[in-house]
Amino acid sequence: MSTENHFDYTGSKIGMWLFLFTEIILFGGLFLVYAVYRYTYPHEFHEAGEHLQVSLGFANTLILLTSSLTAALAVSSLQRDRKYASLWYISGTVALAAVFLINKFLEWSSHISAGMYPGAPALLAKGHGENLFYGLYYVMTGLHGVHVLGGAGALSLVYVWILQGKVDKDRYVALENAVLFWHLVDLVWIYLFPLFYLLI
Amino acid sequence: MESNFYTEPTKYNDLRKWVCSTDHKRIGLLYMASIFIFFLVAMMIGVVMKLKMLSAGTTFISARTYNSLFTVHGVIMIFLFIIPGIPAALGNFILPLQLGAKDVAFPRLNLYSWYFYIAGAVCALTSLFTGGGAPDTGWTFYVPYSVTTGTNVSLAVFGAFLLGMSSTLTGLNFLTTIHRMRAPGMGWFRMPLFIWSLYATGWVQLLATPIIAITLVLVILERLFNVGIFDPSRGGDPILFEHMFWIYSHPAVYIMILPAMGIVSEIIPVFARRTIFGYKAIAFSSLAIALVGYLVWGHHMFTSGMSDTARVIFSLLTFIVAVPSGVKVFNWVASLYKGSSVISAPLIFVMAFIFLFSIGGLTGLFQGALNIDMHIHGTYFIVAHFHYVMFGGTGFAFFAGLHYWYPKIFGRMYNEKIARYACGLMLIGFNVLYFPMFILGWQGMPRRYYDYPAQFQALQRLSSVGSWILVAGILLMFHNLVKSIRKGTPASSNPWGGKTLEWQTTSPPPTENFVEIPVVTSGPYNY
Numbered sequence A: 001m002s003t004e005n006h007f008d009y010t011g012s013k014i015g016m017w018l019f020l021f022t023e024i025i026l027f028g029g030l031f032l033v034y035a036v037y038r039y040t041y042p043h044e045f046h047e048a049g050e051h052l053q054v055s056l057g058f059a060n061t062l063i064l065l066t067s068s069l070t071a072a073l074a075v076s077s078l079q080r081d082r083k084y085a086s087l088w089y090i091s092g093t094v095a096l097a098a099v100f101l102i103n104k105f106l107e108w109s110s111h112i113s114a115g116m117y118p119g120a121p122a123l124l125a126k127g128h129g130e131n132l133f134y135g136l137y138y139v140m141t142g143l144h145g146v147h148v149l150g151g152a153g154a155l156s157l158v159y160v161w162i163l164q165g166k167v168d169k170d171r172y173v174a175l176e177n178a179v180l181f182w183h184l185v186d187l188v189w190i191y192l193f194p195l196f197y198l199l200i
Numbered sequence B: 001m002e003s004n005f006y007t008e009p010t011k012y013n014d015l016r017k018w019v020c021s022t023d024h025k026r027i028g029l030l031y032m033a034s035i036f037i038f039f040l041v042a043m044m045i046g047v048v049m050k051l052k053m054l055s056a057g058t059t060f061i062s063a064r065t066y067n068s069l070f071t072v073h074g075v076i077m078i079f080l081f082i083i084p085g086i087p088a089a090l091g092n093f094i095l096p097l098q099l100g101a102k103d104v105a106f107p108r109l110n111l112y113s114w115y116f117y118i119a120g121a122v123c124a125l126t127s128l129f130t131g132g133g134a135p136d137t138g139w140t141f142y143v144p145y146s147v148t149t150g151t152n153v154s155l156a157v158f159g160a161f162l163l164g165m166s167s168t169l170t171g172l173n174f175l176t177t178i179h180r181m182r183a184p185g186m187g188w189f190r191m192p193l194f195i196w197s198l199y200a201t202g203w204v205q206l207l208a209t210p211i212i213a214i215t216l217v218l219v220i221l222e223r224l225f226n227v228g229i230f231d232p233s234r235g236g237d238p239i240l241f242e243h244m245f246w247i248y249s250h251p252a253v254y255i256m257i258l259p260a261m262g263i264v265s266e267i268i269p270v271f272a273r274r275t276i277f278g279y280k281a282i283a284f285s286s287l288a289i290a291l292v293g294y295l296v297w298g299h300h301m302f303t304s305g306m307s308d309t310a311r312v313i314f315s316l317l318t319f320i321v322a323v324p325s326g327v328k329v330f331n332w333v334a335s336l337y338k339g340s341s342v343i344s345a346p347l348i349f350v351m352a353f354i355f356l357f358s359i360g361g362l363t364g365l366f367q368g369a370l371n372i373d374m375h376i377h378g379t380y381f382i383v384a385h386f387h388y389v390m391f392g393g394t395g396f397a398f399f400a401g402l403h404y405w406y407p408k409i410f411g412r413m414y415n416e417k418i419a420r421y422a423c424g425l426m427l428i429g430f431n432v433l434y435f436p437m438f439i440l441g442w443q444g445m446p447r448r449y450y451d452y453p454a455q456f457q458a459l460q461r462l463s464s465v466g467s468w469i470l471v472a473g474i475l476l477m478f479h480n481l482v483k484s485i486r487k488g489t490p491a492s493s494n495p496w497g498g499k500t501l502e503w504q505t506t507s508p509p510p511t512e513n514f515v516e517i518p519v520v521t522s523g524p525y526n527y
């Protein structure tokens, strides 16, 4: 209950966790929609899922898991006052985020050129379930992609703050919070991957 | 007047003194000014609708315009007035003071929340004049119409999305503040009940608003890209939209009413000069309402074709959620009993609140009963009900709180006599305006219709007359409050004899709120 001290480590962490709750519920709404339609059209969802390339999805899963590792290492490095190691780990995380997005972009482009996008005649010719599957696929991976961008942006901002000395081994909560957010981005993907690529 | 946050030097000396300030008091006042401006605009739209209803058929307003009018009225009243209302305006100002803190936990985030609010408002208002014209879907934005209509729904919905962010961030900020910044000695059960209510509200804001956010995003995507998630011709389900909409919007009515109940619990002990009856019952009933409130959304959809099992369960839960509200009403009345009451404007507003809210709450139970709801669903009965709870309930409690904390906020007193007349006028006007709507609805007058058959003429006209009385009262009240900011007699630190911490500092408070952080040694209502 520190009212005197303006900076409050626990307070910042509480705030961040509360924010993460809201993010989980934001995605939760989409998972709810997914559950409803998967239940309504089990076969068509299965069919549509077969056309996604598991290898690309798997690669992206590996990329994000690795980036979570580098992100965590960035925090522990900074806590041990190894500033430059921390900066390198942050750069690594952001680079992996970029690779993830490029991969995703290629994947989307290949679907789109195959005519698998909302409103395309080829997709409309298929069943309701397939249309909903692809609709949800774009919406959910799209929203996730926006979060990848946001997370990378937050990490880059903290990078600058570390350079400026605003974030250091005694005041690392900003880095910790950005990394917490990054883990959430990772976690959401961990659910998206099986739901779209693997679930039979 | 002693030095206070208005007069103490700040970083800027122009308008930025306000719009770049991270002082919770200034932000609270920014919210207050913007919220009341929007309220007055939407109120005038309401009056125009009632003017139209003086006679049947197309007069000076066409069917289309009427659709836009009730949509804009509803959107402004819900998203710009009543949801942010008490927490963002009064809560911002009072919460840190009542906690004995210097500010909220994240002052800068607090300012950003206001920017989100303004950005949302700008989007919502721009949507009226651009694109295909003012949205005409009703404030509920139900698909499929909201996806197919040519009016500028996308922008309005995006505005609502931003307003949702603003509300979520305020909730997040308050929760952290309440956890971390209580004055030394203020345990959870020494917190004033207003804070308890903001705490429960914060959780609802945090856990319900993201659902509406994602739902609104889906509506926008649907309009832009035709994804098909709510489109039956693609296999989507429009009813799913209704579920998702109400999963948020029902808890949202508790975002509206809980802080109002907090204000009432604050005012009653001070003016009855005795401790509140059942402190813990009131505190826990706030949490109970927040919790059970999540599980009753289906009662907005009894006629949408849900299974009977679902409807029976939702109906049962609806009756259960009424219990904690009832507990509070009994607690308030019991606290007044044998108190040595000081009759003053805030208490008069609170009495009006109890009267109107009880009518609103009890008619809610009519709608919660399945068979009766079949009869009154989508009629004026509903319109009357929600105006009684939202306006008669939350609105009147907001005004009560405004009068109660007025001396603290502005350092002056309003004119007591005018305040009483205004409240009286509002109470009379309110009932003349909305009570006939119960009867009209019962007789079958549907909501959102710009026309009506001849047999409803008399009651429609009576109701329109009520709107004039009500507005006269509201304008009188605002006139009194605004004029007294400069002309009122200076107020002491504690004009009402309150025991909570905000009364221990000067009126208006200094920038840092307290010269010395107070130490709490007893409960908040020790009379």
Ligand code: HEM
Residues within 6 Å of the ligand: B043, B046, B047, B049, B050, B070, B071, B073, B074, B075, B077, B078, B081, B082, B137, B138, B139, B140, B383, B387, B390, B391, B395, B446, B447, B448, B449, B467, B470, B471
């Ligand atoms: C001076 C005050 C007010 C007047 C004269 C007024 C009047 C009206 C009228 C005539 C309608 C349309 C009924 C229909 O045809 O369906 C309406 C709808 C509505 N009002 Fe008010 N009202 C007032 C204040 C408020 C307040 C304070 C709130 C909220 C806190 C509010 C919230 C709403 C909502 C949500 C609707 C429904 C809009 C829709 O159907 O989409 N009103 N009001």
